[in-house]
Every structure is written in structure tokens, then in C-alpha cells.
Amino acid sequence: MPPPWTLRTLLAIPVSLTLLLTVRADLPEQAPAAARTAVTRVPDTALARLTTRLVTHGGAPAAALLADDRSGSRFTSAGNGISRSDHFRAGSITKSFIATVVLQLAAEHRLSLSDSVDDHLPGLVRGAGNDGRRITLRALLRHTSGLHDFTTATQGTVPVTPPQALRIALARPPATRGRFAYSNTNYVLLGMIVEQVTGHSYATEAERRIITPLRLTGTSFPGARTSLPAPHGRAYAADGSDVTELDPRVAGAAGELVSTLADLNRFYAALLDGTLLPSHRLREMLDTRAAHGSYGMGLFPVKLPCGTTVWGHNGRISGSYVRSAATVDGRRVLTFRVNTDGVTDPALEPALLAAEFCPRTS
Template sequence: MPPMPAVPPMRPVPPMLSLLAVPAALLLVVLTTAGSRATSPQATDPLLSLLLTRGKAPAAALLAREEADTRYAEAGPGIARPDHFRAGSITKTFLATVVLQLAAEHRLSLSDPVERYLPGLVRGAGNHGRALTLRSLLTHTSGLYDYTRDTRGTEPVTAVQAVRIALTHPPADRGRFAYSNTNYVLLGLVVEHVTGRSYAAEAERRIIAPLALTGTSFPGSRVSLPTPHGRAYDTDGTDVTELDPRTAGAAGELVTTLTDLDRFYGALLGGELLTPRWLREMLDTRAAHGSYGMGLFPATLPCGVTVWGHNGRISGSYVRTAATVDGRRVLTFRVNTTALADPDLEPALLAAEFCPSTS
């Protein structure tokens, strides 16, 4: 599997301290959509208990869907299928979809320089908006410094403040993949310039409403989560359920549900949001040398299957969605803490779900 890009808004997380003592017994519920045939629990479900024991998560849940069939499982107390949670950098897939829709409408071009849309903003410490294209922002090849390295993902900032923090640092090598939240903060400003509406309003109009993602929202400055929701814990066990989303902004403020993420990624990869041409553009990883497309990245599993999706990390929440390239099979899992203590658990869970059984 290619190296998974770090997904702040925050610095890479150190190994987690032990959290609250929680039972590791797996509470498994298998649900099916109305009219679908029953599905059997897959190998991913027993792995959920390991997210608690080896991953040091207070609780975990997954939702898998394959066309009409849906399977839900949970482990640990205080987490449930309808819960709202913070999705972190999964926000980037939504924003990239909006940008590519605008490109399809000829309202912007991916080859345009950032300076054309945000004149005078990207200047300082060797950075200049004339040297950066929208494509380089989408693919994380701009070389722009990641502002969350300075804010540590804990300081609420405006989009302009975030960019100015980044511009106090010289750029890295342009054309080389380097994950930076600053790229998507800038894209949020570009969407606002082009449409006259915020990126959140455009995502609502273009994605959330058409797909009926009733549990998905952009909270702005609202620190509370919608009801229902569980609790969220940082790596030291601190309750961080209430959080100012301006720490992440366009790079990671999204609030959503398991059901909505499965629906969104299935619809996106299934061609409901982008034409074939622009979906191919989204999945093209050549600019990032195989590491990243545009708001999506591939993961090739040991069995040779490649899945597409994104992960999201914000204080108190880690989420991962992966799907087959046709969108027919999707898996989303989440834990209610900032990161997994054992990084090997995630690829093992994806392989268990998407690789053919050898039994």
C-alpha cells in the first residue's frame, strides 16, 4: 500500500496514551436496507474489537454497503449508527468535487494560476500565486507550508489568517507531493470568489441536498455537534466533543454520519456527481506521483485490489472511507478518538473487507 498521507488539521499524532478503561467485547449488529437480502458478517467486524484493544479507541463503528446491502457493526460503549461526528479531512473530497464541477461548467480552469482568483493574497517568503495552479492545490503539489504545523490544529483561525501563517514559511519543492491543509483553505476561497457563495453553501447546493445527506453539515463556528452524537476524546483522554471547527475550516470542518459518507463516496465514484471526464481527472494521480488524486487517494491492498477514498483526523475523531473504483462497495469506519495507536489496524481492516476470502 502506498504511504497514506497524513491528514491533519494537526501534527502527526504520537502514540496514544491509555484512555478510559472500556470493555473490549464486540457488540455486533447486522442491518440490511429495506427489501435487500440479508448479508453475513464479514471479517472486518471482528477486527473492530482490536480498534479498542490495540488501537486504544474508546469505541468504534463501521458501516459497509454493497449496492442494496448494508452491514453495520459497533464495538465499545457510547457510539451508535445515527451519531454525528467530525470527519476532518474527508472535507477535502467534498471541496474537490465542487471545484471539479465548476471546472466542468467552465467557471474556472485547473491550469489557472491562483493569482487570477485571489490577487495579492499568496505572496511572501518566496511564495507567489502566479507560480501556483489550482491543480497544484488539488493534488498537494504546490509546495505551500501546512499552516496547522504552527497552529497544531487547536487554534481557530480565519481562512486568510491560515494562509498568512503559511506564507511566513518558504515553499517546499513545487511539483512534489506534500500534504498541506493550506491548499484546501485556498480552494475554499477560490470557490467563494468564483460563485459569490461560501464553499459550504456550494457543497450544500451541489452535493448535500441532491444526495439527501441529511446528517451532513458545515458547522462554521458552531462548537457543538448535532443530536444525536456521542463523546469525542483526544489522545490523552480529554473530552473534546465541543470543538471550534475554525481550527480546520475548508480543510476539515465537516460533520457527518456513517450513512452519509457511504452514500457520498458511492455516488461520487458511481458517476452521480461528476461526468466520466472529470471523474477520471479526479482519480489521476500522475501529478502527485501516485500518492494522491484530487480529494481522493488510492490504496492498493495485498490482494491487488485498489480502493479509493480519504481519511479524516481532527481532535476527538478519526474516520476512514474506502470504496471500489465503481462505487458499488463502500466501507466507512470511525473511532471516537484522534488516531489509532496501532497504524497496522487500518490496512488490515481494509484488506479484510475488500480482498476475496481465501477460506
């Protein structure tokens, strides 16, 4: 998904929204389970008001909010038919997982970010001015490769294999190499490179390196499975059609992931607090200079009006829009979702981020 300022206006259709916010307590992993159990408290007033606005002005007739911090847990909801434990399609949030795997492989010296695509997939990227000998893994991670986005042709609804996605992209001339241009093709290639380096699929590597160690029990790479795990709600396309059943191969390594709100918060907290990457690799991930502040590696920053910068990603796939954001130390994390392709009032997203991450003045 491109960053949220490119959201398009959607048709008014029946949707639901769930919002989860977490302020991470510094409890050791070995702490007794009882010590990590949250206590229900009254929801934050500002966030509750914004959740209501998402229902009344954001095109979502059902909404829910869950927050955890050192003093307990907050949950509120509006509308019916939605649960905090629902599984949903996370779209391009998948890129944060794939980037983490690639950076772990770099930390293990199994690849270098300065490697060219041809070093791992010789001769694969050729055509219409595209040349894999001149594209580094670092450029793929940062979306500065110039490769055309294959989903502009498939509209994110046609299942394709990675070779088919590449053929679509390579039929078009590249954008200016070295300039930030968001392209799902970059992460399809990274998925192929992970498999070439490890001998395992990107899904298997992400499960082994991230999902299992963090106990993300609601997170999976479904492959060609069109159904969502239980529990789940319904998902609607922009035209109102039910797209709960969806072939995830429309996105592959660029957007296949299925997850839950709690799992995404746990992942971004662990990523940003240094649990998943050595400190110098995490610094590389957060370096946005090559993309002129727009994008790091599988993460992008948003500077809020109060001066706080939050890091995370969004994800849009037919029937689902998700947004996760966190402080740079991972101690405070927010995830929200709607069960359609986007939020109809794009002003609500930055308002939610500011309400959670900017200091209270009253």
C-alpha cells in the same frame, strides 16, 4: 489529513469506534423504498474479529460495525455508548467535498484547473518566495503547490480565519513546487476561490451541489458552531481531555465537515460511480501521476495486498479520526471512525481494508 501511514502513536484514553461498510446495490433511485430497505444478517466473521481487535488493541473500548450489500445489512458492536447514527467531525474528508465542487465548476467552465491563484485572488499569495502567479488550481488540488501547512503552527487547535491561515503559511518558504507535500493551506485557498467564483461560501456550494442532491441529512458545515448535532457521542483528544465542543474554524475548508457513517458512504459511492462528476473530470480526480501515486484531487489510492486499489480519504481533527475507502466504481464502500485523534495500532487500518475489499479465499 495526510495518508494513514503517518499516524502517530496515541496515549491510551477512553475512546469508542464505529465502523460502517457498504457494498452498494444497483437499485435505481426511483425504486420503491421497500426495495431499498436492508435486511439484518449475521456480521462478516473476519470484520467482526477485526472490530474486536480495534477494541482490545486499537485503544477503543467501544466499537460498532455496519455493512450493507445486495443480500442485506450487517451490524455488530462491542462496548457501550455509541450509535450507528452518531454525528462526528470528519476532518480532512472535507477535502473530497471541496475538490468535487471545484471540479464541478471546471466542468461548467466557470474556472479552469490551469488558472493561477492570482487569476482569482490577485496579489494575495506573496511572501517568503511564495507566488500565486506560479501556482495553479490543479497544484492546490494535488498538494503540489509547495505552500507551507498552516496547521503545523496552530497544531489544529487554534481557530483561524482564512486570511490568518494564509499569513501563517506565507511566512514560511515553500517546499519544492511540483512535488507532493500535503498542506491544509491548499484547500483553504480553494475554499476562498470557490467563494470568489460563485459569490457563495464553499459550504453553501457544497450543500447545494452535493449534500442536498444526495440527501446527506446528517452532513453539515458548522461554521463557528462548536456543538455537534444530535445524536452524537463524546470526543477525546490524545491527552484524554473531552473535546466534544470544538470550534471548526481550526480547519475551515480543509477539515470543517460534520457527517455520519451512512452519509460518507453514500457520498463516496456517488462520487466514484460518476453521479457527481462527468467522466473526464472524475478521471482527472483519480490521476495521481503528478504526486507520484500518492494523491489525486481530494482522494488518494491504496493498493491492497490482493492487488485491489481502493480510493478515498481520511480525516483527523481533535477528537476524531475517520477513514473512508471505496472501489473505483463506488459499488463497495467502507467507513470507520474512532472518537479520538487516531488508531493506536496503525496495522489495523490496512487489515480492515484488506478484509473488506480483497476476495475471500475460504
